[in-house]
Amino acid sequence: MSVIDVRNLGKTYRTIEKEGGVKGAIKALFRPQYREKVAVHDLNFQIDAGEIVGYIGVNGAGKSTTIKMLTGILYPTTGAVTVLGHDPQRERVANARNIGVVFGQRSQLWWDLALIESLNLVANIYEVEPSRYKQLLSHFSEVLELDEILKTPIRSMSLGQKMRAELAAAFIHEPKIVYLDEPTIGLDVMVKQRIREFIKDYNQTHNTTVMLTTHDLGDIEQLCSRVIIIDAGSKVYDGPLHAIKQQFGKYRTITFETNQPITNVQLPPACEQLSLSEYSLELKFDRSQLSASQVATALMQQIDVADFTLNEPDLESIIKHLYQNPTAYNEVAVNE
């Protein structure tokens, strides 16, 4: 059963275009020129209970705008969102009880209050039953190692401590759905790992639905079974993580090292030269049309190969390729 239902969702921002200088400012005041910017366009997807979905795309692709519409912060321009049967804008309070939110870039807690005071305040707002709160607090203290920072005000915390504090605050009312907007941004590997484990563990024990935006593909690879890619406000991929590699990672690269300078090479079809230096040649080929041994054989007949390495595409390079070549999305049908 889907817990998040997004239909034809769109958001257009209207901003006043200003020319520079005093003259421009006055002109903008009396005769404003509006500029419309489509941030999200005709978005459709459903997310089931217990899924961890990675929501990725380049900066400005519309990730945060989508999350803000799902959480009820922004009103959509078109379409509708239903979260556990509630309209997040019109039924704000009812929706807020079901969700937890972490924005990696900004704090949800009170700057001057000690963490424990902030958590008490949050628990109070969400009406967490006191004995349950005590239980959760001791559990979170353990898994997120909060003991050392419970009495510390947020303003004097390190980034890693702050993020652990944010997570505790977002989960203290046991939300059914959690939105995490770049939860690991700027953190060291140890803290990242702890946070990923926390999310994974919580998802498994509570069947909590998680929607995660990130630029760290480690987050995606370790947590998400499903990925939605958004580009220029539209969905360009929606499907299992492993299928991205199959669908977009159809190219492999092979590098040959030689002892003699390389001259005059005839490439087999479906094979493309990526780089060539005196003693090294890097090729890219379509795995569906050629095997690595076919390429190697063809080359070895022409040049004196000392060594060669074969590279499988990793997720990072696939995503990078997709981000750099938006038309690449069209190479395969979007998995609905």
Added chain:
Amino acid sequence: MLRYSKIYWYFVVQRFKILMEYRLNFFIGSISTVLFQGASIIAMWAVLRQVPSIQGWTLEQILLIYGLLTLSKGINHLFADNLWVIGRDYIRPGQFDRFLVRPINPLFHLLADRICHDAIGDFIVGFGLVGYAMVKLQLPITLASISFIILMVISGGIIFIALNLITAATAFWIMDSIPVTNLVFSTNEFAQYPLTFYHRSVGILLTWLLPYGFASYYPASYLLGHSIGWMAWLAPLIALVSITIAYRFWVFGLKHYGSTGS
């Protein structure tokens, strides 16, 4: 309602803890309000001591107006001071979003987030002036007159909050609403004096458009026994109408809220 009172109380307690951490700020804030008010009163006294009365109004009578206005202002200052800085301190740095994902009314959350203790200064000055004027003018201090004053001060406070709420809501479009709030709020200074001092248009403005007059001039006139008829009792109704309009405008503004950046 009970739930909101409990949460509000919890916010007050937390706020107090923060204040105790910055104890010096606490005293400076309260004292500066008293000094600020004191300076205005001295200026008024300097003008009025030259003449026994202006248009039949004595210094004590004007101080009564001033005192009532200060008490109403104090209510706004204490409960709704965060409306001033919604754009600068909440919307611009992206802090407003968190109010929208919590299961309580976002306006309540904004107001509860910072109860402004500086208002203590307003209450000290306001009570002092009203008390002084009532004694000097030999006005009856009875249960009826005290109840009347409390009702009018609360109504006046709500009028102040309503006008600030409207101007604060402009932040949803223009981000920095402080100049707009300041522009409207400053007109309350006209209400420190009898509205009959000014051109008719100012009186109409402060009665029907920016009804600060109901926080000062009208209740003072009634206490002084001037015949102003039903105008003396209109403040609660004006307060109710203003706050309703203001809240609707706020809700309308929320729909235009665009949040910031990522």
